[in-house]
Amino acid sequence: MALPEVKQTATEARLATLTMPEAGCTRAAREDALARVLEMGLPGRRDEYWKYTRPDTLISAEQPHAALFHSDEPLLFGNLDRLKIVFIDGVFSAEDSDDLELEGVNIDRIEDICCKDIHWAKELYGVLETRGQSPVQRPLAALNTAFAADGVAIHVTGKPTKPISLIYRHASETSDAMLHHIIRVESGAEVTILENGPAASRFNKCIEIDIADGGTLHHVRAQGRDHERCAATHMFTRLGRESVFKSFTLTVNGVLTRNEQVIELTGDDAIAHVAGACVGDGDFHHDDTVFVTHDAVNCESRQVFKKVLRNGATGVFQGKILVKEGAQKTDGYQISQSLLLDDDSQFLAKPELEIYADDVACSHGSTSGAIDETALFYLRSRGVSVKDATNMLTLAFLAEAVDEIEDEVLSEAIVNRLEGWLSRHI
Amino acid sequence: MLEIKNLHVKLEEEEKQILKGVDLTVEAGKVHAIMGPNGSGKSTLSYVLSGRDGYEVTEGSATLEGADLLEMEPEERAAAGIFLAFQYPVEIPGVGNMTFLRTAVNAQRKARGEEELSAADFLKEVRAKAKSLKIDADMLKRPVNVGFSGGEKKRNEILQMAMLEPKMCILDETDSGLDVDAMKLVAEGVNALRDEGRGFLVITHYQRLLDHIKPDVVHIMADGRIVKTGGPELALEVENNGYADILAEVN
Numbered sequence: 001m002a003l004p005e006v007k008q009t010a011t012e013a014r015l016a017t018l019t020m021p022e023a024g025c026t027r028a029a030r031e032d033a034l035a036r037v038l039e040m041g042l043p044g045r046r047d048e049y050w051k052y053t054r055p056d057t058l059i060s061a062e063q064p065h066a067a068l069f070h071s072d073e074p075l076l077f078g079n080l081d082r083l084k085i086v087f088i089d090g091v092f093s094a095e096d097s098d099d100l101e102l103e104g105v106n107i108d109r110i111e112d113i114c115c116k117d118i119h120w121a122k123e124l125y126g127v128l129e130t131r132g133q134s135p136v137q138r139p140l141a142a143l144n145t146a147f148a149a150d151g152v153a154i155h156v157t158g159k160p161t162k163p164i165s166l167i168y169r170h171a172s173e174t175s176d177a178m179l180h181h182i183i184r185v186e187s188g189a190e191v192t193i194l195e196n197g198p199a200a201s202r203f204n205k206c207i208e209i210d211i212a213d214g215g216t217l218h219h220v221r222a223q224g225r226d227h228e229r230c231a232a233t234h235m236f237t238r239l240g241r242e243s244v245f246k247s248f249t250l251t252v253n254g255v256l257t258r259n260e261q262v263i264e265l266t267g268d269d270a271i272a273h274v275a276g277a278c279v280g281d282g283d284f285h286h287d288d289t290v291f292v293t294h295d296a297v298n299c300e301s302r303q304v305f306k307k308v309l310r311n312g313a314t315g316v317f318q319g320k321i322l323v324k325e326g327a328q329k330t331d332g333y334q335i336s337q338s339l340l341l342d343d344d345s346q347f348l349a350k351p352e353l354e355i356y357a358d359d360v361a362c363s364h365g366s367t368s369g370a371i372d373e374t375a376l377f378y379l380r381s382r383g384v385s386v387k388d389a390t391n392m393l394t395l396a397f398l399a400e401a402v403d404e405i406e407d408e409v410l411s412e413a414i415v416n417r418l419e420g421w422l423s424r425h426i
Numbered sequence: 427m428l429e430i431k432n433l434h435v436k437l438e439e440e441e442k443q444i445l446k447g448v449d450l451t452v453e454a455g456k457v458h459a460i461m462g463p464n465g466s467g468k469s470t471l472s473y474v475l476s477g478r479d480g481y482e483v484t485e486g487s488a489t490l491e492g493a494d495l496l497e498m499e500p501e502e503r504a505a506a507g508i509f510l511a512f513q514y515p516v517e518i519p520g521v522g523n524m525t526f527l528r529t530a531v532n533a534q535r536k537a538r539g540e541e542e543l544s545a546a547d548f549l550k551e552v553r554a555k556a557k558s559l560k561i562d563a564d565m566l567k568r569p570v571n572v573g574f575s576g577g578e579k580k581r582n583e584i585l586q587m588a589m590l591e592p593k594m595c596i597l598d599e600t601d602s603g604l605d606v607d608a609m610k611l612v613a614e615g616v617n618a619l620r621d622e623g624r625g626f627l628v629i630t631h632y633q634r635l636l637d638h639i640k641p642d643v644v645h646i647m648a649d650g651r652i653v654k655t656g657g658p659e660l661a662l663e664v665e666n667n668g669y670a671d672i673l674a675e676v677n
């Protein structure tokens with residue numbers, strides 16, 4: 001079917017600015033992805049899935065622009081023993097990265113998977129993204145598969161002693177970056193992946209994660225604060241039997257962020273938790289779009305998203321739990337809440353359940369509200385200043401999401417970041 | 427210490443006058459009790475003194491050691507020495523009781539130009555005081571008042587009071603919801619704080635509490651005014667005969 005003309009034109013204009021990397025063995029997957037982009041077209045304002053978030057700046061053919069943010073705050077995860085993999089404006093920097101050697105894991109750049117003949121990677125690149133295109137289309141992810149210029153393939157075969165930390169630095173005010181990572185966690189293996197940094201003026205990032213039976217992946221991410229930066233990210237995660245995926249994202253400012261999480265529970269007794277805390281100010285727009293598919297018995301999924309919005313900021317949550325026929329004993333939970341610090345800010349939520357099995361327990365809730373005045377007075381009556389009391393209540397509001405991080409050191413680092421933001425903004 | 431003169435208060439949002447000229451002076455070192463029928467304005471008085479939103483003072487004044495309370499923000503009143511033990515203590519999910527107490531203690535010390543209490547000193551003090559109120563370690567770790575029983579909430583109020591050592595303690599029905607033993611604990615907590623420099627305003631419906639916390643003065647509040655003031659015997663009279671006689675006498 002032909003695309004609407006506006007969409008066709010916008011898609012062609014954007015594609016004209018991009019060059020597909022040579023990339024030997026991923027070439028076929030990339031050509032495939034490009035065909036999908038051409039067929040779907042890039043997201044447009046009239047698309048139902050983009051009803052609350054304008055994709056314009058994410059797809060525009062114009063060069064993006066975002067000033068660099070300077071802060072004298074200590075670096076996030078700075079004191080943590082971790083394996084650092086650094087990308088500057090979307091390009092791997094060997095100089096700034098650690099040696100990519102760590103017991104229990106093999107790490108390679110995507111461009112090296114062909115010459116090194118890394119089978120699992122060749123077989124995964126673009127595959128989960130393709131699966132994730134139905135029932136809802138995600139053209140920006142297909143665009144990423146086709147054109148991503150860099151990224152890493154992480155093969156987890158054991159239990160590495162430290163987290164793998166992907167650091168995205170932003171150096172040029174006009175950078176337009178696409179990264180594509182693939183991760184395979186083998187049976188019984190366990191890893192923690194960290195991501196942080198603003199990455200680029202415009203950032204399109206896709207991660208495909210395949211967790212084998214009994215594998216575990218923890219993911220903690222903090223998205224950079226460069227005020228004018230925009231980002232569209234996708235995580236496609238497939239879980240095998242008794243595997244565990246736990247992901248947390250902190251977003252502090254950035255004019256536009258769309259984070260999509262596409263999760264498929266394909267083996268019995270698997271667990272997937274995704275959580276997010278975001279704090280935004282002014283023209284900040286933040287969108288969490290989550291799609292969890294239960295396609296096995298006795299799996300558990302949790303979505304916990306909290307947003308603090310002020311000065312006209314906008315928060316969006318689109319979350320779906322799809323329970324397929326036969327996915328009995330599913331335990332699905334979803335909560336999305338916003339704390340609006342003034343009347344100008346808004347929260348738009350679209351929680352959805354679609355259930356084709358009869359023995360399931362699924363619940364979802366979404367709320368939006370102001371600071372609890374009674375609690376605020378109680379704190380103040382004990383001598384706590386309005387500012388500190390508001391901060392305490394705001395952190396308390398976000399706590400349910402932050403508490404999803406199992407590692408205390410990591411959750412403390414995130415809380416510190418939040419406290420920093422609150423002390424600057426409230 | 428606390429001087430309230432001709433205090434008139436209405437609701438901010440409605441044309442409803444609640445306090446209609448309250449006169450009351452609490453001297454340092456003294457315990458004053460306020461009794462009075464439901465809805466007579468006792469809690470309103472306590473809220474207005476501690477600075478809660480929603481009320482408008484249309485006439486009169488309230489000062490603490492000469493300083494105008496009505497001009498101050500709630501946190502300033504707290505630093506100046508006002509403490510209200512709430513009739514309905516507020517639950518605050520996500521804020522740990524201990525964190526809350528420590529923030530409050532240090533905020534007040536800071537406002538008074540004193541040094542913050544070290545973590546170790548704070549812990550030592552809070553543990554000792556909690557123990558005497560039979561508040562266990564688990565309750566200190568839990569979020570403020572969340573899931574506390576009625577009596578536990580009230581004891582938690584007294585713990586806060588003991589930690590903050592305010593000059594003017596206002597207790598709004600701290601006895602309600604307490605079992606006999608808890609009432610004794612709370613009274614002991616209050617009595618331990620009684621000293622020359624501190625005033626108490628104890629709002630209650632029952633003589634029972636006043637058996638343990640012996641008041642110097644008892645006031646009867648009705649329809650937004652203090653209608654009668656007397657000694658401890660006044661509380662006994664209310665306990666035995668209710669308010670009908672007193673109200674008939676003043677009308």
Ligand SMILES: Nc1ncnc2c1ncn2[C@@H]1O[C@H](COP(=O)(O)OP(=O)(O)OP(=O)(O)O)[C@@H](O)[C@H]1O
Pocket residue numbers: 437444462463464465466467468469470471480513
């Ligand atoms: N925010 C409010 N909105 C509406 N009415 C109010 C408000 N606050 C107080 N009132 C009214 O003012 C009157 C006094 O209330 P207050 O709570 O001060 O009484 P009280 O003496 O403490 O009663 P009790 O013994 O039942 O605790 C009541 O009629 C109450 O309904």
Ligand SMILES: [Mg+2]
Pocket residue numbers: 468469470513598599
């Ligand atoms: Mg009352």
